[in-house]
Amino acid sequence: xxxxxxxGLDVEEMAKAGLHFGHRxxxxxxxxxxxxxxxxxxxxxxxxxxxxxxFAKALNFIQQVISENKSLLxxxxxxxxxxxxKEMAKECGxxxxxxxxxGGTFTNFDIIRKRLDHFKELEKKKREGEFEKYTKKERALFxxxxxxxxxxxxxxxxxxxxPDAILVLxxxxxxxxxxxxxxxxxxxxxVVDTNCDPTLADYPIPANDDAIxxxxxxxxxxxxxxxxxKSEVRPQPISNGLGRPAL
Numbered sequence: 001x002x003x004x005x006x007x008g009l010d011v012e013e014m015a016k017a018g019l020h021f022g023h024r025x026x027x028x029x030x031x032x033x034x035x036x037x038x039x040x041x042x043x044x045x046x047x048x049x050x051x052x053x054x055f056a057k058a059l060n061f062i063q064q065v066i067s068e069n070k071s072l073l074x075x076x077x078x079x080x081x082x083x084x085x086k087e088m089a090k091e092c093g094x095x096x097x098x099x100x101x102x103g104g105t106f107t108n109f110d111i112i113r114k115r116l117d118h119f120k121e122l123e124k125k126k127r128e129g130e131f132e133k134y135t136k137k138e139r140a141l142f143x144x145x146x147x148x149x150x151x152x153x154x155x156x157x158x159x160x161x162x163p164d165a166i167l168v169l170x171x172x173x174x175x176x177x178x179x180x181x182x183x184x185x186x187x188x189x190x191v192v193d194t195n196c197d198p199t200l201a202d203y204p205i206p207a208n209d210d211a212i213x214x215x216x217x218x219x220x221x222x223x224x225x226x227x228x229x230k231s232e233v234r235p236q237p238i239s240n241g242l243g244r245p246a247l
Contacts, residue, residue, distance in 0.1 A: 077097065171192055
């Protein structure tokens, strides 16, 4: 049996990135108690040994999703996370939501898919020059609609069906995404700060969800895990026609 990878997770590196800094003690969620180390200057500290353990489990799950050609949606709408999330998602070929989460994205996905189809059809028409037959004013309206659709749906344009899992960078900020995922039995990998309920994530990652350095560390590790998983996809053996791999 393959030994589970710890992905080079290092407690000292996590501490330097500030993963252990939580919120003020007055804002702690009671279910985060098992992941807390103590209090400093009225701020709860996260036990990074627990973070390392949970993060490794989350990364193993993410690798499994990727290796099975399943889809992972990245959700990071917090201001300090959105640019990092969008860049990482594009590098890994993941669908993403970095602007406002649209209510019903999962629970009314049939309607969302119709909007996606319309979006792609408009893009095709523009690409093939079909807008040229319209007036300047009409072309401007089409261009405005395309910009609006890009803002709302650009990151999920490739989603032909509901994702198999989501990675949420702030469980509070994107609580609606988490709620819809759970309603549709979509697995949730979530960064849980001290003010979050970790039981809402199937794979919680106890960590600071505010500091850019913390978000970057987490996304870098996820990116490494995904790219490694993609590189390890085995090619199918070539058959010799006798039902056995060719020698």
